[in-house]
Amino acid sequence: xxxxxxxxxxxxxxxxxxxxxxxxxxxxxxxxxxxxxxxxxxxxxxxxxxxxxxxxxxxxxxxxxxxxxxxxxxxxxxxxxxxxxxxxxxxxxxxxxxxxxxxxxxxxxxxxxxxxxxxxxxxxxxxxxxxxxxxxxxxxxxxxxxxxxxxxxxxxxxxxxxxxxxxxxxxxxxxxxxxxxxxxxxxxxxxxxxxxxxxxxxxxxxxxxxxxxxxxxxxxxxxxxxxxxxxxxxxxxxxxxxxxxxxxxxxxxxxxxxxxxxxxxxxxxxxxxxxxxxxxxxxxxxxxxxxxxxxxxxxxxxxxxxxxxxxxxxxxxxxxxxxxxxxxxxxxxxxxxxxxxxxxxxxxxxxxxxxxxxxxxxxxxxxxxxxxxxxxxxxxxxxxxxxxxxxxxxxxxxxxxxxxxxxxxxxxxxxxxxxxxxxxxxxxxxxxxxxxxxxxxxxxxxxxxxxxxxxxxxxxxxxxxxxxxxxxxxxxxxxxxxxxxxxxxxxxxxxxxxxxxxxxxxxxxxxxxxxxxxxxxxxxxxxxxxxxxxxxxxxxxxxxxxxxxxxxxxxxxxxxxxxxxxxxxxxxxxxxxxxxxxxxxxxxxxxxxxxxxxxxxxxxxxxxxxxxxxxxxxxxxxxxxxxxxxxxxxxxxxxxxxxxxxxxxxxxxxxxxxxxxxxxxxxxxxxxxxxxxxxxxxxxxxxxxxxxxxxxxxxxxxxxxxxxxxxxxxxxx
Amino acid sequence: xxxxxxxxxxxxxxxxxxxxxxxxxxxxxxxxxxxxxxxxxxxxxxxxxxxxxxxxxxxxxxxxxxxxxxxxxxxxxxxxxxxxxxxxxxxxxxxxxxxxxxxxxxxxxxxxxxxxxxxxxxxxxxxxxxxxxxxxxxxxxxxxxxxxxxxxxxxx
Ligand code: FES
Ligand code: FES
Numbered sequence: 001x002x003x004x005x006x007x008x009x010x011x012x013x014x015x016x017x018x019x020x021x022x023x024x025x026x027x028x029x030x031x032x033x034x035x036x037x038x039x040x041x042x043x044x045x046x047x048x049x050x051x052x053x054x055x056x057x058x059x060x061x062x063x064x065x066x067x068x069x070x071x072x073x074x075x076x077x078x079x080x081x082x083x084x085x086x087x088x089x090x091x092x093x094x095x096x097x098x099x100x101x102x103x104x105x106x107x108x109x110x111x112x113x114x115x116x117x118x119x120x121x122x123x124x125x126x127x128x129x130x131x132x133x134x135x136x137x138x139x140x141x142x143x144x145x146x147x148x149x150x151x152x153x154x155x156x157x158x159x160x161x162x163x164x165x166x167x168x169x170x171x172x173x174x175x176x177x178x179x180x181x182x183x184x185x186x187x188x189x190x191x192x193x194x195x196x197x198x199x200x201x202x203x204x205x206x207x208x209x210x211x212x213x214x215x216x217x218x219x220x221x222x223x224x225x226x227x228x229x230x231x232x233x234x235x236x237x238x239x240x241x242x243x244x245x246x247x248x249x250x251x252x253x254x255x256x257x258x259x260x261x262x263x264x265x266x267x268x269x270x271x272x273x274x275x276x277x278x279x280x281x282x283x284x285x286x287x288x289x290x291x292x293x294x295x296x297x298x299x300x301x302x303x304x305x306x307x308x309x310x311x312x313x314x315x316x317x318x319x320x321x322x323x324x325x326x327x328x329x330x331x332x333x334x335x336x337x338x339x340x341x342x343x344x345x346x347x348x349x350x351x352x353x354x355x356x357x358x359x360x361x362x363x364x365x366x367x368x369x370x371x372x373x374x375x376x377x378x379x380x381x382x383x384x385x386x387x388x389x390x391x392x393x394x395x396x397x398x399x400x401x402x403x404x405x406x407x408x409x410x411x412x413x414x415x416x417x418x419x420x421x422x423x424x425x426x427x428x429x430x431x432x433x434x435x436x437x438x439x440x441x442x443x444x445x446x447x448x449x450x451x452x453x454x455x456x457x458x459x460x461x462x463x464x465x466x467x468x469x470x471x472x473x474x475x476x477x478x479x480x481x482x483x484x485x486x487x488x489x490x491x492x493x494x495x496x497x498x499x500x501x502x503x504x505x506x507x508x509x510x511x512x513x514x515x516x517x518x519x520x521x522x523x524x525x526x527x528x529x530x531x532x533x534x535x536x537x538x539x540x541x542x543x544x545x546x547x548x549x550x551x552x553x554x555x556x557x558x559x560x561x562x563x564x565x566x567x568x569x570x571x572x573x574x575x576x577x578x579x580x581x582x583x584x585x586x587x588x589x590x591x592x593x594x595x596x597x598x599x600x601x602x603x604x605x606x607x608x609x610x611x612x613x614x615x616x617x618x619x620x621x622x623x624x625x626x627x628x629x630x631x632x633x634x635x636x637x638x639x640x641x642x643x644x645x646x647x648x649x650x651x652x653x654x655x656x657x658x659x660x661x662x663x664x665x666x667x668x669x670x671x672x673x674x675x676x677x678x679x680x681x682x683x684x685x686x687x688x689x690x691x692x693x694x695x696x697x698x699x700x701x702x703x704x705x706x707x708x709x710x711x712x713x714x715x716x717x
Numbered sequence: 718x719x720x721x722x723x724x725x726x727x728x729x730x731x732x733x734x735x736x737x738x739x740x741x742x743x744x745x746x747x748x749x750x751x752x753x754x755x756x757x758x759x760x761x762x763x764x765x766x767x768x769x770x771x772x773x774x775x776x777x778x779x780x781x782x783x784x785x786x787x788x789x790x791x792x793x794x795x796x797x798x799x800x801x802x803x804x805x806x807x808x809x810x811x812x813x814x815x816x817x818x819x820x821x822x823x824x825x826x827x828x829x830x831x832x833x834x835x836x837x838x839x840x841x842x843x844x845x846x847x848x849x850x851x852x853x854x855x856x857x858x859x860x861x862x863x864x865x866x867x868x869x870x871x872x873x
Contacts, residue, residue, distance in 0.1 A: 065813030065850045199806040202814030204797040205750020205790035209815060212749035220744065245733065263744035264753070265736045337754055337762065337815040337849040386752075386815030387849050420755040621809055621855070628851025651759035651847060660840035662853040 046124040047076055049132075053152065053164030055080070056088045060098035060117065061108040062358060063091070064336075064385035064392065065625070066680040067618040068113045069198045072121050074189040074615060079125030079182060081149040082163070084189070089197055094360035094380035105466055106361040109393050109509065111582040111678020114614050118676065119181075126179045128170070135169035136161050193617035198384070208383045210356040213343040213415060219248060221406045221416045222267040224257045224274055228644035229427055230281040230504040233257060240273035250274065251409040255398075258406045264417055283504040284644040291432060291641070292328055295455040295501070299326065299436035303453050303497030306479045307488065315449025315493025319440025323528060327437070328705035329517040331639035332430035333654060334510055338386020339423050342403035345413040350377040355400055356385035358393035362466050366397035367404045389629070390509040394428055395463040398506075424654045425646040429639055430510035431456040431478070432503075435521045440493075445533025446543075447487070450494040454479055454518075457507045458500045474498055477509065481518030481579065481685065486548040487526060505641070511629055512684035515581040519685035520692065520706070523577035527693040528702060537576050537693065538564050551578055553670045554587040554607045561668050562589040562605030571715070572602065575693025577686035583677025584610040585670075588627070590690035591663075594698050594715040599708055601631060601663040601691055609670035610677045620667040623683040627665055630687025632657040638707050655709075721782060723748065724792025734780035738772075739763045741779050742789060750790035750818050754847065761846030764819040765789045771826040773845075790818035793825060800863035800870065801825055808859040812850035820846050824860050832868055834860060 048056040057076050063069040073087045092098045098106045101116045129149050136154035137144040139161065147156045152163050184191075201207040226232065236257055238250035246266025251258050257276060261267035316322055342355040344367075351371055357363050360380045368375040385392055394400075403416035418426065433456035440449030458475040460467065476483065479498055488494050510516060530540035538559045545552040555578045559565070568574060571593050578587035591603040604627050613619045636655035640647045648654040692703045700716050721728050723746060730745045737756075742748045742765070751774055754762030758773040765774045766788035767781070793799050801821050804810075811817045820843065827834055827842035834842070839860050848856070 063813075067812070195806065196809050196811065198814065199809060199811050200797060200802075202811035202817050203790075203802045203805040203821060204793075205748070205818055207814050208749070209752075211753065212743075214744075214747055214749065263740055265732075265740040265744070335849060337752075337760070337813060337847070339753065384815075385813060387813045389849075417753075420757070420760075617809055621812065621852075624854060625812055625851040628853065629849075632851075650757050651755050652757070656847045656849060657851070658847060659843045659853040659856065662851070662857075665854055 046121060047128055049128060049163050049167045051164045051167050053162050054088060055082055055086050055152065055163070056090060058090055058092045060092055060106070061113040062356070062382050062385055063198060064108065064356070064358070064388035066113070066622060067196060067615065068108070070194055070196050071114050071615050071618060072117055073197060074194055075118065075121035076125035078187060078189045079122045080129050082152045084194065084197060086152050087197070091382040093382060094364040094378070096361070103467065106359065107393060107466065108358045108388070109390065111584070111680040111682060115583070115611070115676035115678070118614070122181050123179070126181055127175060130176050130179050131170040131173050132163055132166045134173055135166040139166070139169065190614050191612065191616070194615050209338050209386045210341045210343065210354055210383050211338055211386065211417065213354040213383065215413070218343065218413045218415055219260050219262065219410070220264050220267050221258045221260045221403070221414045222264070222271050222419065223253070223255060223402060223416065223422070224259070224271055224276055225422060225426065226256060226278055226281070228278070228281045228283050229506070230283045232279045232281070234277045234279045236277065237275040240275070241270040244269045244273055249410050251406065253402065253405040253409055255402050255405070258409070260406065260410050260412070260414060281504070281644060286503070286644045287642050288330070288432070288640040292434070295432070295434035296326060296436070298499045298501070299434045299453045299455045301453065302495065303455070303499035304473050306474050306483050306496040306498050308495050309491070310493035312449055312451040312493045312495035316438060316440040316451060319449050320443050321441045322438055323441065323532065324438045325525060325528070325702070325704055327435040327517070327521050329433040329520070330637065330706065331432045331505065332510055332516070332633060332637045333424050333639050333648070334389040334391035335423060335654060335656065336387030336389055336391055339420055340391070340399040340418040341416060342400045343413070343415040344403045344407035346371070346407050346411070349373065350379070351404070352379045352381070353400065354381045354383060355403070356388070356392055357382060357400065358385070358388050359466060362395065363397045363400040366401050370401060370404045371408065389511040390513070391428060394508060395466045398428065420650045424639070424648050424650060427506040428508040429505065430516055431459065431507040433517045435517070437521060437525055439525065439529065441529070441532065445529065445535070447491050447529060448493065450488060450491045452482055452495065453497040453499065454482065455499040455501060457503055459507050459509055459513070462506065473500070475500060477514045479518065480514040481581065482522060485522055486551055487522060487544050490544060511626070512581055512681040515579060515685035516633065519577065519579035519581070520689045523579065523686065523689035524692050524702065527575065527689070527696065531696070541578060550585040550609045550672070550674060551580060553672070554578060554585040554609045557668050557670055558587040558589055558605050558607035561607065561666065564589060573694045573697035575690050575695070575697055577689035577693060579685035581678070581682050581685050583675065584608055584679060584682040585677070586682045586686050588683070588686040588690040590687070590694045592691060592694040592698060594695070594713050597712040597714065599691065599695055599713055601661070603664040603666070604687065604690070605666045605668070606683055607668040607670060608679070608682060609672045609674065610679050610682065611672050611674045612676050613669050616669055619669060619679050622679045623667045624665050626681060626683030627687050628657055628662060630684040631661070631663070631691070633684070634688035634691050634706060635661070635708050638710070719779060719783060721779065721787060722785065723787045724789060732779060734778060736779050737775050738765065738777045738779050738782050738787070739774040742774060748789050748791055752815055752818055754816065754819070759847070760816070760819070761823055762816050762819040764822040764846065766822060766826065769826070769829070771823050790822060793821065799825065800866040801828065801859065804859040804863035804866065807862060808855045810852050810855040810859050812852055816846060816848045820848065820856055824856070824863070828860065828864055828867060832864055834864060
């Protein structure tokens, strides 16, 4: 990365008070110049140091549970020589400045924050430290090499300056280039377990989420959405709604009818009283049963080529034995704990928005378009996100657009709140996917041919405005994990095909995206092959990892720590799975038992190679979180459709794993200097297949469709 | 006018007696620490105490709360120093944090009634609280730790 790109200027503010970096244009400089002395002006830099010794780290990425509120400040603190308790943290709003260093758009996703900001945030800290040291040297006349920084101060000979005392001077100095970063051996924070900086406000009610935005005059809106995707309002009668005390207005918007009221309860009553007649939608005939049959039929034929070597058809004919499997995966709702919401305040020619979003600039553009305003007239404030998992990164800005439409229609500041039912039934799901796999084996049970077709909707086709148009007909998020699988590359005759389908049901990236299903298919299939060959499932996989040392390291570590070779007590069974995703390598061993037809997961051992673990305890917490997420997906995750309608409503029929279902989890981090990968999503993929493989050990039966709650499991006698 | 006694303060509100306590707390009194997660007593995010008992405020009508002591996360301790709050920080429990007010309010009742809870006791008491971020193991560990702190604090 060219450091020149991001540090364009130190800056002097009214009263000469703040250092900031990456101030993009002269125009903005002028605007910033009007900021009040000592008050952080505008959240468009990574780091501000005030004369009052305040040190503010501004986040380019958003905190949604993954711990970035702590990790990014660690990177600054490491280079700036301050302690973490001196730092105040805040989210940046929507700004090009905060564009992802690789993706070129402002986005928190793809388990990418830590590796993608590792240099940028350390550089921000190092640059500030250098400028402050130079300022101290100038002030004291002591040569720069004799000035030492420590804990927010510079010691120059006999004199000691706080960073705040030097901030104004430092702001006037030219920004240096090519500042060396600290050596690993000198790191104080990086690689150490640091406690979350947002823990306290998240235990006393002080943390502000989008849902918690309040100000005088703010109204609450609820939307009555069509019962079938693509449905439109034919007519409605709002007289009973308007009669509800506290209901202010009822307005038609593109996505339904909005009830606007003094508070949520009144809006909810108004919603109950509303009478709507819907036009029938072309989607009204859709059902999961029909969709399953249609997708299975497609999956039996070759789709567009994703990856091919030799001749899979001929290879299968030559093989000694073939194994076939057909897998079905349902739609899944993210169900973040904080229901979706967005607050909009319109002024004459500007607009202010508060919402928990993973893609602020995309939402800003969407709002600007609806309002006919320039994007910079839209100010986006991002409070804490009560979970995201991908749902708060909707390329269509669905709930933000809806809120803007409501504010525009009613002309008052309004907070749109989705109910849990709106969230569960509102679409943007992990796609419904079918895989059809045939493997051909030689006399040793090793695969020599592999034919694999995948059927599902494309996520990326709906995301061109965020991540650009697809360059090929293949959406990688449909096939990642099969494409490039270390197992496939060694198979002389193989074919992977994709059928991309179209449905009115909107789909979206969901924590670990395509790997949610591809890892399940590959890892249960490999397990089947291992058992067929009479091999140990760990040893069988190891044979494929000769040129994949990071897969191997994760697998070996978990096999060792999880005592793979040791027999379990009667009634307990184990299964293993390993998957690479988002640049990290994760292997898991699940230990289960079967009772009353259902699986009980007792323990998951998990090893991750994510390269450098910047905050090891944070890595562990995310790995645990991903495992519970994967467990929920495996046990309960299912959105099904009948007559075009989603069958699930709320947590009573879209179940989430609870504390008594949580297994013991042990996380092991591979000591690795390899390229940094992601963490937040990476323990999801191997979880479900490890459990399914343990179920096979217990029952002798393979599970080819999820969730597990739909299966009556029976332990082998 | 209805009078609610929340965190040892009396508030007068103008609302229908059917209004769930959750919305009275959040939308009328501005006490946003209590969260809305499901609205149907399924997730526990809205847990508060009524005369010391944990209730789901999303399905508790305000008429039921009149004349009772209502305690929300904001009133659990004077300086965020309840043993559970300290243990939550020590064990890095919160992730997104959205469920944690409810988790702590549920755990507080458990801890008062059972100073030495087992894993099973914790599971029984906490099974009504969903955490989509999956912080359950840390919750369990932190409750044990808070129980220990509470016992030691009482000895001294
Ligand atoms: S919001 Fe009350 S239990 Fe979920
Ligand atoms: S911490 Fe996110 S839901 Fe519990």
